[in-house]
Amino acid sequence: MFYRRSALLLLVLILVFLLIFPGVIIAENASPQYTPSYTLVIKAPEQIEAGQTLTLVAEVRENLYGDLVANARVIFFVESDFFITDLVEIGDAITDEHGLAKLDFIPNQPGVLQIVASYKAGSNFEPVEAEGMVNITGSSKSLYQTEIGIKYPNSFLIWLISIVAILFAIWSTFLFVLYQVRNISFRGTGAKGASFVLMVGVAVLFTVVVLVLVTPEAQYNFGYLP
Amino acid sequence: MNTDSNENYNKRLESSVFDPLNHTSKGYYGFLLVLLAIIAWGGFAYITQLRYGLIVTGLNEVTLWGVYIVNFIFFIGISYAGTLVSAVLRLTGAGWRTPITRMAEVIAVVGVMIGGLMPVIDLGRPDRISNLLVFGRLESPLVWDIIAITTYLIACLIYLYLPLIPDLAIMRDNLEGRFSPGRRKFYTFLAAGWENTPEQKRSLEKGMRIMSIIIIPIAIFVHTVVAYIFAMTLRPGWNSTIYGPYFVFGAVFSGIAAILIVMAIFRKIFHLEEFITERHFRNLSYLLMTLLFFYAYFTFSEYLTIGYKVEVAEKELLTQLMIGKSAGWFWSFIIGGLLVPAFLIVFRKLRVIPRVVAASVFVIVGMWIKRFVIVLGTLQVPLMPFEFGVYKPTWVEISVSLAALAGFTLLFALFPKIFPIISVWEVSEEEHHEQPTPVDIPAKNIPRIFGRFKRGVKKNVL
Helix, strand or coil, X not given: CHHHHHHHHHHHHHHHHHXXXXXXXXXXXXXXXXXXXXXXXXXXXXXXXXXXCEEEEEEEEECCCCCECCCCEEEEEEEEEECEEEEEEEEEEECCCCCEXXXXXXXXXXXXXXXXXXXXXXXXXXXXXXXXXXXXXXXXXXXXXXXXXXXXXXXXXXXXXXHHHHHHHHHHHHHHHHHHHHHHHHCCCCCCHHHHHHHHHHHHHHHHHHHHHHCCCCHHHHCCCC | CXXXXXXXXXXXXXXXXXXXXXXXXXXXHHHHHHHHHHHHHHHHHHHHHXXXXXXXXXXXXXXXXXXXXXXXXXXXXXXXXXXXXXXXXXXXXXXXXXHHHHHHHHHHHHHHHHHHHHXXXXXXXXXXXXXXXXXXXXXXXXXXXXXXXXXXXXXXXXXXXXXXXXXXXXXXXXXXXXXXXXXXXXXXXXXXXXXXXXXXXXXXXXXXXXXXXXXXXXXXXXXXXXXXXXXXXXXXXXXXXXXXXXXXXXXXHHHHHHHHHHHHHHHHHCCCCCCCCHHHHHHHHHHHHHHHHHHHHXXXXXXXXXXXXXXXXXXXXXXXXXXXXXXXXXXXHHHHHHHHHHHHHXXXXXXXXXXXXXXXXXXXXXXXXXXXXXXXXXXXXXXXXXXXXXXXXXXXXXXXXXXXXHHHHHHHHHHHHHCCCXXXXXXXXXXXXXXXXEEECCHHHCCHHHCCCCCCCEEECC
């Protein structure tokens, strides 16, 4: 019986080795793969009158040989004021055989307009961005200008602090209540694990929620802090 | 009540509540199989949706929310009433509450679990749900909603767990031999060393009192935030200042109806007639009627103010609702969700329980339709120069919705097989307390709309 089991074990080990070994050899001998990188250039007139069509052009090139890239999807953004000032997507375009993606946009408000083009070659690539400025002259062509929210200094910071403070108060109360469960278990002779598990679980969950909201990982929130 | 009858009462109570924990009929297994089959079918439908995208649903660029979001509001609403009824009755010391609070608390947990899943199912790419937190804006009601629902779920779980502790200790101590060792360990672990000492009682009461207080504003906040998802937009119908309280009252209204239905089902299946009496149904029906009046008032106020001003887009919405393609839904809600239940509660020719339960079923169906009218009515009237939206749920959405309902029922079916569905220690304590002094309530002093009491009958003051 012992020999039979040993033989079986050996057979399994050999099979595992045979399965893994060729992969290791191939991986070791494989030539390093080339990861392409890209450059994006945005072209737009320096000045245009409000209400006229602004043609935004973005050119995509592959960096190694400088080849123009066709059929690449480029997304265009402009800076806009909507409760907070941020980039708002205005549309996308596919590059032609000359590597050019074109998008028409009509700015209605005078002022300096920030435009951004973004290209992402695939899910494993970081997006490449290019930005430019266009001076919009003349008078406003909008029927009315929307404005949302009341502007006051450090509004986002106050908002963030308020939310985190309320959450902290509520979740601290949860922990205090679970501390009562801990008191129950420490005043009895039975299991003491439940209260500990619950308290740790709630504390960890709360920490994750707060961290996600306020750390640099939450870049869109953190980016507005003064 | 003498000691012997108290002991007998406790024995009957424990037998009714604990027996289902290890006695299961074939019919129960059959019922579970049916529920699991529906859930499996819903799972298949959802996989189809994941595989081919939202194109397999009735959603489109105009009506971008459908029955998933309707179900979301519906289940969260039901959940909300569970905590509110339990917490308010606990805080006001209403003694009659004890047999029904556990069910209300389970409704709260199960409702928020199933409801919370719905927006995830509504996403074409559920793998991106974490983006809502990582890239979400704190100015967005959707982010508020995620934070509020997570907080509320934790609150509901703690609120369900605390009053379970003494019952778990009863199961640990008195039911030895009826459970497997693993299951007994599970109860021992959750009982947290409860031995019914005065210090432990003080800690438990403290925790329960705090949770009863804090869970009310949390629940109100959660449903207000759900309303804000709609009210923070400039869409006709949704652009309303009363949507927060409107949703809150709607939630309690439908939730109480759900509690009444659940009570009736458990009462019948587990033979709890001695503990859940007509009195419980009657008292909750008063609450249901009060909330029906409030909800009818809100509905009247909402549509009157829209109709009086008649802005262009809102005129289109009202036309659709009153005489257009959504009129069938709207009037079904008015008649089936408000008028018929009011009639059933007020005109008391039938027996209490069937009448109140029938009214509750009408309310539940009517309130689901109302949420459908809120979500789809507005979306079908776009502000942008699109064509009017047409929404018809596909087999995928219907299957997933039925699976959600089956999941809700399944969790309810499993709960009494794992935990006692009535708070045994609270009912027992309430029964041991001195009964309230019976007083004569002259029939002429009781509003006729809330009951037809016989003259001179002694009633306990609640």
